[in-house]
Amino acid sequence: MNDFIFHNPDKVYFGKNQIENLPKEILSIGNKVLLVYGGGSIKKNGLYQKITGLLKDSGIQIFELSGVEPNPRHTTANKGAEICKAEKIDVVLAVGGGSVIDCSKGIAAAAVAKSGDVWELVSKGVWVTEALPVIAVLTNAATGSEMDAWAVISNMETNEKIGLGGSALIPKAAFENPEYSYSLSAYQTACGAFDIFNHVLDNYYLAGDKTFDLVLEFQEAVMRAVVKWTPVALKEPENYEARANLMWASSMALNTVLDGGTVHGCACHMMEHELSAYYDITHGHGLAIVTPRWLAYILNENTAPAIYRLGEKVFGVEKGLDNMEGARLAIDAVWNFCFNTLGLKPNLTDLGIGKENFEKMAQHACFGGEISGPKNLTPKDVEAIYNMCL
Ligand code: NZQ
Ligand code: ZN
Numbered sequence: 001m002n003d004f005i006f007h008n009p010d011k012v013y014f015g016k017n018q019i020e021n022l023p024k025e026i027l028s029i030g031n032k033v034l035l036v037y038g039g040g041s042i043k044k045n046g047l048y049q050k051i052t053g054l055l056k057d058s059g060i061q062i063f064e065l066s067g068v069e070p071n072p073r074h075t076t077a078n079k080g081a082e083i084c085k086a087e088k089i090d091v092v093l094a095v096g097g098g099s100v101i102d103c104s105k106g107i108a109a110a111a112v113a114k115s116g117d118v119w120e121l122v123s124k125g126v127w128v129t130e131a132l133p134v135i136a137v138l139t140n141a142a143t144g145s146e147m148d149a150w151a152v153i154s155n156m157e158t159n160e161k162i163g164l165g166g167s168a169l170i171p172k173a174a175f176e177n178p179e180y181s182y183s184l185s186a187y188q189t190a191c192g193a194f195d196i197f198n199h200v201l202d203n204y205y206l207a208g209d210k211t212f213d214l215v216l217e218f219q220e221a222v223m224r225a226v227v228k229w230t231p232v233a234l235k236e237p238e239n240y241e242a243r244a245n246l247m248w249a250s251s252m253a254l255n256t257v258l259d260g261g262t263v264h265g266c267a268c269h270m271m272e273h274e275l276s277a278y279y280d281i282t283h284g285h286g287l288a289i290v291t292p293r294w295l296a297y298i299l300n301e302n303t304a305p306a307i308y309r310l311g312e313k314v315f316g317v318e319k320g321l322d323n324m325e326g327a328r329l330a331i332d333a334v335w336n337f338c339f340n341t342l343g344l345k346p347n348l349t350d351l352g353i354g355k356e357n358f359e360k361m362a363q364h365a366c367f368g369g370e371i372s373g374p375k376n377l378t379p380k381d382v383e384a385i386y387n388m389c390l
Pocket of ligand 2: 143195199
């Protein structure tokens with residue numbers, strides 16, 4: 001077990017009636033807000049009207065940036081930063097899923113940068129310690145952006161999708177009302193759920209040090225919650241208990257509670273970000289396609305016990321089997337979850353993706369080296385995994 005510091009300053013308002021506290025949170029910082037949202041889901045489900053009404057009643061001045069794309073573009077973040085600079089915005093208010101929150105973080109960072117260009121920060125790998133404060137109102141249980149220090153920004157001109165990190169990017173507050181996710185489509189519910197699952201599996205569970213039992217048990221509990229509650233949310237989109245479990249699981253997966261003492265991985269995420277950078281696909285779907293193939297690829301005598309434990313603890317695979325046999329059943333269970341329970345299409349070809357860019361994507365995923373994890377991956381390994389996904 002490694003030493004660690006736990007510090008997450010995000011104040012989470014969780015539940016049905018917490019949005020009433022939003023004006024107070026904003027006014028504790030200032031009264032000029034840039035309201036950032038996506039393609040209009042918040043207008044259809046009434047959240048836009050609710051929030052703008054509350055802010056106006058409290059004398060908060062609202063500026064708006066709408067149309068944030070899924071896989072948010074650096075150009076959109078730069079547009080928001082320009083508004084912040086011109087209007088001397090105090091708070092960036094993100095209302096949406098991970099894309100809107102990430103774009104808002106990009107805006108917040110670029111707004112205080114001399115160049116006003118988020119891509120300069122992303123491409124230089126700057127760790128952001130200064131940014132405007134971000135407040136997030138979450139509508140999709142998925143990315144963990146509502147409580148983490150990361151923003152994933154896409155540059156479609158260069159086919160790059162890269163994380164921008166920094167202590168200043170952790171939202172000051174997050175409002176999580178599971179009811180706001182009732183209007184999600186079954187597809188986005190499934191993709192979000194698998195993103196949560198993979199954050200735990202990929203980031204720590206198989207990558208990490210196996211000596212901190214409490215943290216391993218936490219990780220398994222979060223993955224089990226996703227496996228248990230996603231089918232309920234798919235069947236009954238307005239089941240509060242299901243949506244609440246998924247929403248809190250989303251936040252727990254990346255708010256650093258689960259990485260105490262562990263080692264970080266991220267192999268599937270590195271591979272998936274290339275897919276969405278080249279083909280603009282939905283992140284969680286890309287992860288679902290890659291993950292069972294990655295597990296099959298890394299399976300060997302060394303990794304089998306951990307993969308088998310995943311099967312046993314999360315999917316109820318029978319105890320007492322040979323490690324390799326148990327691990328194979330665990331991989332079957334992950335496959336079944338992705339493509340039968342969640343109903344996601346299993347192959348890259350289903351998304352219109354062929355092998356034409358695999359070599360370049362594999363090189364870039366490895367950032368000139370290897371992807372570290374339970375089995376380190378070279379560009380050749382990554383290419384082989386992409387080929388398994390066709
Ligand atoms: O744009 P609107 O109209 O709001 O519609 C969105 C969008 O079309 C819709 N949606 C969201 N909430 C809804 C809703 N529709 C109806 N009702 C609701 N309540 O869902 C679609 C997808 O939204 P998006 O925000 O793109 O999804 P998600 O939350 O999965 O975010 C994905 C982005 O986050 C990045 C991904 O790479 C991707 O760019 N990630 C961010 C991370 C982070 N900050 O730490 C980590 C993740 O691993 C991930 O990489
Ligand atoms: Zn993710």
